[in-house]
Structure formats: structure tokens, C-alpha cells
Amino acid sequence: MRDMFHLLTDMGFDYIMTSQVLWGCYDTVPSLAIYEIYRPKDIDVVTLFHYRWNGERRVLVEK
Structure with missing residues (x-):
């Protein structure tokens, strides 16, 4: 997977997965915006968690 993301980065693609x-x-990805959709115990509400990958760490973005 690391190599696949390296290829996407080298080709300059924007992508949603x-x-x-x-x-x-992965260390081959210099930056990434990540959204986690969290739905505990199948309730009728979801919560979005926003993270940023900076090439070294995934950091929770707090507003």
C-alpha cells in the first residue's frame, strides 16, 4: 500500500478513498486530509473527526 500511495503522489493525483x-x-505521502465517520452502536447520529497527516504523524484537527 505504501508504494501505491507513493505512485499516486508522484503522479500528482487528487483522490478520495x-x-x-x-x-x-505512509511516509511516501507528504500531506493528507482525513475524515473519520464515527457511529457508535448504530445510533441515528454520526460524528466526524478531522485529521491531518503531515508526512510523519496523524494529528486531530480541533476547531
Whole structure:
């Protein structure tokens, strides 16, 4: 997966991906905006968590 993200970065693609387990946080990706949709116990409400990947760490963006 690391190499796939490296290829996407080298080609200059913008992309949107969805996954329950894939975050895209690899050293080959210099920056990334990540949104986690959290729905506890199948209730009728979802919460969005916004993260930024800076090439080294995934950081929660707090407003």
C-alpha cells in the first residue's frame, strides 16, 4: 500500500478513498486530509473527526 500511495503522489493525483482500515498514513505521502465517520452502536447520529497527516504523524484537527 505504501508504494501505491507513493505512485499516486508522484503522479500528482487528487483522490478520495473510503476504507474502514486504510488511513493512507505512509511516509511516501507528504500531506493528507482525513475524515473519520464515527457511529457508535448504530445510533441515528454520526460524528466526524478531522485529521491531518503531515508526512510523519496523524494529528486531530480541533476547531
